[in-house]
Amino acid sequence: MNKNIFSRTKYGDLVRVYDFLEYLNFGNISKKSRDYFLGKFPFKAKNPLIAACGTGDFVVEYIRTEKPDALTINDLSTEMLERTKQRIHDLPWDGKLSVLHGDVTMLKQSEAYDFISITYFISMFSPKPRLELLLKIKQLLRDDGLLLIADYMKPHRFIMFPVYYINWFVVCMFFWIFSHTKPNVLGNMERTFEDADLEIVKRKYFIGGLFGAFLLRKR
Numbered sequence: 338m339n340k341n342i343f344s345r346t347k348y349g350d351l352v353r354v355y356d357f358l359e360y361l362n363f364g365n366i367s368k369k370s371r372d373y374f375l376g377k378f379p380f381k382a383k384n385p386l387i388a389a390c391g392t393g394d395f396v397v398e399y400i401r402t403e404k405p406d407a408l409t410i411n412d413l414s415t416e417m418l419e420r421t422k423q424r425i426h427d428l429p430w431d432g433k434l435s436v437l438h439g440d441v442t443m444l445k446q447s448e449a450y451d452f453i454s455i456t457y458f459i460s461m462f463s464p465k466p467r468l469e470l471l472l473k474i475k476q477l478l479r480d481d482g483l484l485l486i487a488d489y490m491k492p493h494r495f496i497m498f499p500v501y502y503i504n505w506f507v508v509c510m511f512f513w514i515f516s517h518t519k520p521n522v523l524g525n526m527e528r529t530f531e532d533a534d535l536e537i538v539k540r541k542y543f544i545g546g547l548f549g550a551f552l553l554r555k556r
Contacts (some may be wrong), residue, residue, distance in 0.1 A: 366543055370487040371395050371456045373541050373550040375402040378483065382452035386411065386477065388441040389458040393421030399454070400430050407433040409450070411441050442473035450477055454485040464529060471533040475555065483552050484535065490526045490542070490549040527551075 375398055382405060390396050390410040400408065412418050418436055425434060437444055441455070453474060459467050478484055526549070530537060535553040542549050 366548055367457055367487070368394070370541070370543050370548045370550040372398050372402075373487070374485060374539070374552055375399065377539075378403070378452070378552075380451075381405070382450075382483075383407070384448060384450050385409065385452040386450040386454070388453060388455040388474065389413070390421050391417050393417075393424045395454065395456055396421050397424050397428065400425065400428055400432070404430070405432055407435070409435040409437060411437040411439070411444065413438075413440060441477075442470060444477060449479040449482065451479045451482040452485070453478055453482065456485070456487040458488070459486065459529075460489040460526065467529050468532050471529060471535070475533060475535065478555065480555055483538065483554055485550070485552055486526075486530075487550040488526060488548070490546060 372395070381403065384407065385399070385403075385405055386409045387396050387399060388411045390412050393410075396408070396410055399405070410418065410421055412421070415438055418438060422434070422436065455474065459470055462470060474484070527537075530551070530553060534556045536556045538552040538554055540549060540551050
């Protein structure tokens with residue numbers, strides 16, 4: 338994969354940070370939580386949307402596992418979308434790909450999506466804007482559709498990190514010290530689901546509940 342398209346941009350710096358964190362085992366738990374429900378969905382989505390797709394890690398696994406006939410990907414960054422498209426091009430998949438650049442809350446489509454995934458993104462927002470984000474994403478979801486969210490869930494349990502991965506402890510301390518994604522801002526993610534009137538269909542916790550994967554639907 339050619340990463341040179343990112344080399345002179347802030348997003349390129351972000352990609353390199355994530356690659357380094359993957360090397361430190363950062364991606365191991367996030368990948369497990371993000372991919373946990375692949376192959377376990379109750380139906381094959383006809384019109385799936387992978388929002389905030391980033392560099393396409395989940396997109397690749399979704400295509401390999403679910404083999405959708407069509408797929409829509411979205412991200413704020415054209416660079417991220419280009420990298421994801423490159424990775425999809427390398428797959429033995431001949432489905433229809435739609436690419437939507439921009440804010441996911443501003444997306445317009447002819448029909449609602451029957452599956453939406455948004456992973457490791459909404460935790461970047463404090464509870465109030467996070468709720469507003471979920472409510473707008475909910476409007477894109479069909480009444481019988483499923484929403485997949487995998488993310489940080491209960492940050493007060495991060496004290497358990499040294500028991501599992503010392504590198505994880507260092508990484509999270511770094512992010513919580515130098516970013517706004519601190520425990521007192523993140524709060525309890527599941528409370529946001531309740532406030533958005535989303536019903537939890539299935540859930541899976543990781544690292545004592547610090548990370549979680551959820552399938553949700555409209556009430």
